[in-house]
Structures are given as C-alpha cells and as structure tokens.
Amino acid sequence: MRLVIARCQVDYVGRLTAHLPLARRLLLVKADGSVSVHADDRAYKPLNWMSPPCWLTEGKAEDGERALWVVTNKAGEELRITIEDIEHDSSHELGIDPGLVKDGVEAHLQELLAEHVETLGQGYKLVRREFMTAIGPVDLMCRDADGASVAVEIKRRGDIDGVEQLTRYLELLNRDPLLAPVTGVFAAQQIKPQAKTLAVDRGIRCLTLDYDALRGTESNEFRLF
Incomplete structure (x- = not known):
C-alpha cells in the first residue's frame, strides 16, 4: 500500500465529470490497483476513487512543473490528479489479510x-x-x-x-x-x-x-x- 499526502486537485472524466479544487489530501494506492482520494472527514469514504482493474500513470502536467497522475479503467474513464506539492510518500507491505472474523x-x-x-x-x-x-x-x-x-x-x-x-x-x-x-x-x-x-x-x-x-x-x- 502506498500513502501519499499531497496538495492536489482532482478531476474525474467519464460518464460524468467531477472536480475537487486544490487542497491537502491523502492519496491511497492499494495492491489491488485501486486509487482513492481522502479528506480528513467522511469516515472511511473517499472523495473520489477508481476501482480495479485500472492503471496508474505518473507524469507531468501541461505546465511541466506539477506532477500528474492519470488513473484509467477499462472503460476509458480517467481520474486525473494534479499534484502541486508532496508532503509524505511511503509504501508499506501489509501481507495477506486473514479476512473478517464474524461474530x-x-x-x-x-x-x-x-x-x-x-x-x-x-x-x-x-x-x-x-x-x-x-x-x-x-x-x-x-x-x-x-x-x-x-x-x-x-x-x-x-x-x-x-x-x-x-x-x-x-x-x-x-x-x-x-x-x-x-x-x-x-x-x-x-x-x-x-x-x-x-x-x-x-x-x-x-x-x-x-x-x-x-x-x-x-x-x-x-x-x-
């Protein structure tokens, strides 16, 4: 799992369009390929996300200075994350989860x-x-x-x-x-x-x-x- 805390803006392009203006957020990249964008509220629910199967490409924005993540799914929909500044970037191996233990x-x-x-x-x-x-x-x-x-x-x-x-x-x-x-x-x-x-x-x-x-x-x- 990769955890990135960054000042970023997020644009979703697909069947609908959505825009998150520039702000500090947590970007979560999981081993299953999913990418989700979180704020410091809403409990566990992300502000926006892309479910697997999807592919993450890291490059540069049009201005050549800011980083640009493009997450694309099999339907051609895109989650475009423009990153102005990264405060934290770490990767962690969680291993195989034993699953939920039912009551x-x-x-x-x-x-x-x-x-x-x-x-x-x-x-x-x-x-x-x-x-x-x-x-x-x-x-x-x-x-x-x-x-x-x-x-x-x-x-x-x-x-x-x-x-x-x-x-x-x-x-x-x-x-x-x-x-x-x-x-x-x-x-x-x-x-x-x-x-x-x-x-x-x-x-x-x-x-x-x-x-x-x-x-x-x-x-x-x-x-x-």
Whole structure:
C-alpha cells in the first residue's frame, strides 16, 4: 500500500465529470490497483476513487512543473490528479489479510443457511462455503435450479457496506468464464431500507433470514400478538 499526502486537485472524466479544487489530501494506492482520494472527514469514504482493474500513470502536467497522475479503467474513464506539492510518500507491505472474523450469530447464520440452502429457493444447491476470491471469501457459493451460479453474502444486520462488499465480489466472479453469469443474494436478519434499495438497483436479491426458524425453534420473546 502506498500513502501519499499531497496538495492536489482532482478531476474525474467519464460518464460524468467531477472536480475537487486544490487542497491537502491523502492519496491511497492499494495492491489491488485501486486509487482513492481522502479528506480528513467522511469516515472511511473517499472523495473520489477508481476501482480495479485500472492503471496508474505518473507524469507531468501541461505546465511541466506539477506532477500528474492519470488513473484509467477499462472503460476509458480517467481520474486525473494534479499534484502541486508532496508532503509524505511511503509504501508499506501489509501481507495477506486473514479476512473478517464474524461474530457468533453471523457465523451460525452462515452454517444454518448452508445446511438449509433451500431457504434461498427451490432447487438451490450449495457449492461451497467461504468461496475464496482475490479480495476475500464469499459466504456461500450456490447454484440455482437452472444451474446458474449465485453468490450469497450473509450479515446479521444488512447495510449499504454489505451490499458494496457483495458488489465487489460479483464484479470479480463474473470475470471467470466458468462461473459467469453470477447473480447475488444479500441475506440478513435485518436489512436497512437504503441497503435494500441499492441492492435492487444493482440486481441483487435481498432475503430476510429468520434465525429461530433456521434453528428449528420458536422465539422465547414475549409477544403482544
């Protein structure tokens, strides 16, 4: 991973255009090829970014003095970062990440859904749990009644981050001709409305899981009705 703190301006040229005026920012270049631009707010969310596969070319701006980074993706879209001054530039080898360790309920949901894969739909069959991709494991890889590949991401509480995670998995999986086309199912005990809207927009099916039903037990909670 490369970390660069620089005074820069950023222009995105593609289906839309966007401009970030000159300011101090963090430029993050990851081993997977992604490049993102961060400010000192917005939590983890970048101001702008380019997802892999993309290519970074470092050169000079038209004035011949400032540095110019051009990040291009396969669609020909560009993230153009004009750098006036660099305050910090360092590279770090992070190694292979062990991945997210799920909490007890989430891990148990994965086990239960793998055992009762028909919950996803009639004719579904489990291919493998923790199906590995270059950016981490998909919770379940299944095939539907027609034999098509289906990637399932399981959460206790489903939010936008979970949908984004599944979207990245699907992008990678669909590059494999032995798997493609791969559709997605976002499964959780609770799914936030914003996450459901984003999932539907990206062609991902949402499934609300009943933990007690999967365990074959009734809830012990007191109910009014």
